[in-house]
Amino acid sequence: MSNYQRLILSDRQQPTPNTETALSAIEVDRNRIVQCSPVRRLQQKTQVFPLDVKASVRSRLTHSLEVKEIGRQLALMVLAELEPDVEQQAFVSLVEMACLLHDVGNPPFGHFGEVVMIDWLRTRLPSLFQQAVGKKSRQWPMLIADLQQFEGNAQSLRLLHSLQGLNLTLSQLAALQKYVRGAYQRQSSAPWQQKPGHYFSERLLIQQMRALFPTTVRGRYPLTFLMEAADDMAYGVADLEDAVDRGVLSLAELEQALLSDGNDYLKDCWQQAKAGDPDFFSRFRQHINDDLQVLVSEQYLAHHSAILDGSHNTPLLAVEQAPAQALQWLKDFARRQVFNRREVEALELSGFAALKGVLEAFAPLLALPEQEFISLDSRQDAEGLVLRRLYHRLPPRHLAAYQRDSRNADLFEDASEREWYFRVRLLLDFVSGMTDTYILEEYRLLCGFQG
Known part of the structure; x- marks a missing residue:
């Protein structure tokens, strides 16, 4: 049995009644993923420029489609050098679908939105918990730490x-x-500890995953390395292309900086692509990506044993080779010269107001004791009527998850803390799942609603 036969499996947390091969199960996954609503919502979530109406500028969906295609090419290049008994179609599909899904947990306004949510959670949750529950169990410090970190990968x-x-x-x-x-x-x-990869609410799932793939206790599942590299390759040039297309950055500014500070490889790519000619960025991006694909596949194969046993602890592009250094220069330049531009920051300020405004509007639902929260439909006083209308804005799917988990989820020591934990998750699931335009509409409605 090859290593990949132990990694590419049909196992699900909830077994299906039909006997599935690894390939057939992963094909079923593919169908479910492509048709799921979180993927569709990516078309109205920001990549770089929030709320941009210009069709040529990337959304999270178009970015994810580009990542998916790069991931496919990387998978095919790696497969060409692996043992022949690897299930190639399943291998490629796992990489492609990981690429397509890699951003579905991002909140409105991307990484800026994450920062806003974390700040609100750290500021407001302690007092809201005190109002709703009060008494703390020994487990509570761990649960509040979990709730006060929002991360797109875990979401x-x-x-x-x-x-x-x-x-x-x-x-x-x-x-x-x-x-x-x-x-x-x-x-x-330790490696891969920079950010949280899962929440306490998914702890049982992670335990089952690690039992099946023991190397993921301390390291990554091997194909994750290819997904990460594909993402880096996709946005490295694309964010600058969008900035030029949007008029936030001029091609002349980029050219001057690149020819002054970029490495020789990057300068050569720029000159060969002929800045100013039609389809310049397409040629520039393709030149760099062709070389990066070779580099990534070489790095994957060079560290293959360590990747398989979970001990490889650096990204595939974290190497001192010219194409990787060129990509890093482009990403650093975008951070310095695009994300700090007045126009981008102005759009993010709109997102800041909307995110904090919506979270604060729904905060009274978190201040209620459990019995008051679950009996909101019976209240007829003025405050109760307002809270009931807020409650009715929560999606039925999210409410069903709250009702299921707040009563039955394992690993919680205190029932009241479990209920409140999943009530907070209910609000975070609702807000983080909104698109950029949806949260602005919700904010405007709530501002009017509040007088």
Whole structure:
């Protein structure tokens, strides 16, 4: 049995009645993923420019489609050098679908939105918990630490598994896991600990995944390395292309900086692509990506044994080779010269107001004791009528997940803390799942609603 036969499996958390081969199960996954609503919502979530109406500028969906195609090419290049008994179609599909899904857990306004949500959670949750529950168990410090960290990778797992109920293969879910730390665990200097990769609410799923793939206790599932590299390759040039297309950055500014500070490889790519000619960025991007694909596949194969046993601890593009250094220069330049531009920051300020405004409007639902929250439909006083209308704005799918987990989820020591934990998750699931335009509409409605 090859290593990949142990990694590419049909196992799901909820077994299906039909006998599935690994390939047939992963093909079923593919169908479920492509048709799921979180993927569709990516078309109205930001990549770089929030709320942009210009069709040529990338959304999260178009970015994810580009990542998916790069991931496919990387998978095919690696497969050409692997043992022949690897199930090639399943291998490629796992990488492609991990690429397509890698951003589904991102909140409105992307990484900026994550920062806003984390700030609100750290500021407001302690007092809201005191009002709603008060008494703390020994477990509570771990649970509040979990709730006060919002991370798109962890939310992707929760969204696909606990909310959408896609029941994807554990192989597919493992391929999404860029980080091995739970949000309830302290950060350490060990590999893949920089951010949380899952929440306490998905802890049982992670335990089952790690039992099936023991190397993921301390390291990544191997195909995750290819997904991560594909993402880096996709946005490295694309963010600058969008900035030029949007008029936030001029081609002359980029050219001057690149020819002044870029490495010789990057300068050569720029000059060969002939800036100013039609389809310049397409040629420039393709030149760099062709070389990066070779580099990534070489790095994957060079560290193959360590990747398979979970001990490889650096991204495939974290190497001192000219194409990788050129990509890093482009990403650093975008951070310095695009994301700090007045126009981008102005759009993010709109997102800041909307995110904090919506979270604050729904905060009174978190201040209620459990019995008051679950009996809102019977209240007729003025405050109760307002709270009831807020409650009715929560999606039925998310409410069903709350009702299921707040009563029955394992690993919680105190029932009242469990209920409140999933009430907070209910609000975070609702808000993080909104598109950029939806949260602005919700904010405007609530501002009018509040007088």
